[in-house]
Amino acid sequence: xxxxKVLLMMVLGGAIALTSxxxxxxxxxxxxxxxxxxxxxxxxxxVSFEYKDQKEEDAKDLCSANESSSNISLVGITSSSxxxxxxx
Numbered sequence: 001x002x003x004x005k006v007l008l009m010m011v012l013g014g015a016i017a018l019t020s021x022x023x024x025x026x027x028x029x030x031x032x033x034x035x036x037x038x039x040x041x042x043x044x045x046x047v048s049f050e051y052k053d054q055k056e057e058d059a060k061d062l063c064s065a066n067e068s069s070s071n072i073s074l075v076g077i078t079s080s081s082x083x084x085x086x087x088x
Contacts, residue, residue, distance in 0.1 A: 027051045029063035031085040038078055063087040 029049040035042050049066065051059045069082045 024053050024055055025059075027054055027056070027059035027063070028088045029059070029066060029085050030088060031063075031066050031083055033081065033083040035079070035081045060087055 027050075029051065030046065031048070032044065032046045034044050049063070051062055054062070063085050066085045067083055069080070071078065071080045073079075
């Protein structure tokens with residue numbers, strides 16, 4: 001009888017540990033892009049992405065994949081673009 005209780009407690013503990021490690025939820029990734037020419041901001045835009053039923057680490061990876069930056073310089077004109085994202 002005692003061994004059955006111990007075994008049951010081990011099974012329940014393992015099940016709880018497995019479900020808590022794989023929590024999934026819904027996340028929002030808010031991104032803002034800014035384009036500048038010669039240091040003057042020309043355009044700013046925002047976009048949001050919804051990630052449903054995702055693990056937090058997976059949602060972070062998806063969100064950060066949207067980030068970017070670039071600089072182009074041609075004939076004395078420098079243009080840059082920066083996109084930053086925040087997971088909520």
